[in-house]
Amino acid sequence: MKLEVKIPSVGESVQEAVLAQWLKQDGDIVKKDESLFVIETDKVTLDVNAEESGILKILVGEGETVAIGAVVGTIDIQSAQKDIKKDVEEDKDIKEKTKEETEPQTAPVKQDINSDDNTGLSPSVRRLAKQKNVDLSKIIGTGPGDRITKGDILLYLESEAVCDPEPVTPEKDSKPGVKDIIRKPMTPIRKRIAARLLEARQNTAMLTTFNDIDMSRSMDIRSQYKDAFKKKFDVNLGFMSFFIKASVQALKEFPEINAFIEGSDIVYHNYYHVGIAVGSPKGLVVPVIRDADKLGFSEIEQAIVDYVDKIKENRLELSDMEGATFTITNGGVFGSLLSTPILNPPQSGILGMHRIEKKPVVINDEIVIRPMMYVALSYDHRIVDGREAVTFLKRIKEYVENPERMLMEV
Structure with a gap:
């Protein structure tokens, strides 16, 4: 089957994807729920897992753009069961032969797939060695009687890959005097990021206002309660x-x-879904913390950790963003x-946080050193006036400088 x-x-909204990488090779035995390949769309990168165990047959190569629902491979379930059973029987025969040997070997046995003396190898080991073109004379066996196992071959291949990685060949420019270049096609995610940034610049009246925040009080509270917070909720307290x-x-x-502006209407939201921009090797992604007004500090921090784990493991879904x-x-x-964040359409505002740096500031006519952070609010001037934007950012400054106000909601 x-x-x-x-x-x-x-x-x-997603009609096609790029098959970015196969995590298994053609002919490999894969297990149910094991990751097979990685796909990239204009919005998300995902691992795709095997629905059943079996032998993988690859039909579409890496880098190909394919439609949603397209068949890119098959899994032969029955053949895998037969192959696994055969390997078990072969390994059993090898063990029985090993028990019959009475003369101990004084040195590790080196076996060459090209030599005639390979009768001690199981058929599964011989197949793998032939498929990978491995010189068995370079491998020291760790199996019974110092025989080479499939694990020995795989370990050897991994060590070879680390010691001798495949070189990246730069594209040569045909023009004399021009330095070597490397040309790579943009990934779907990078194309989407570029398009949305250009859309934000062209289709909004974007302005940015700035302010600075004294982080002293928030830092003190975080230092005072971070250990108890971690102990109770099993998550770190961040800013x-x-x-x-x-x-x-x-x-x-x-x-x-x-x-949001929608046509000639303004659409107001009576809920607060806050997107958190996170950089990843594939590009910027913005997972959403839903109903943030109903969540406590620990629930927000846990949601962030969960999203970071999803991003690292390529499990982030379109619905998350x-x-x-x-x-x-x-x-x-x-x-x-300091930076100027660009709006994420159709949203009307985006807040930019920056690094905390000790600076001299004047408080009560005295110069003191305080940990300061610049913040920036970019907003769509079509819907938000300057007075509202400036006051909005001042409110954030007041709340972060006096976190107790958030608890009292004043």
């Missing part, structure tokens, strides 16, 4: 939860920043002192 391996649906809570309070006061009404991006984790 052969099971078709198809490109899964990841959302109604992102402070800014999400502060943003929600400010959005309640200025609903236009939580609204839909529906945000406001976005926060933290360039400070990369060392940014």
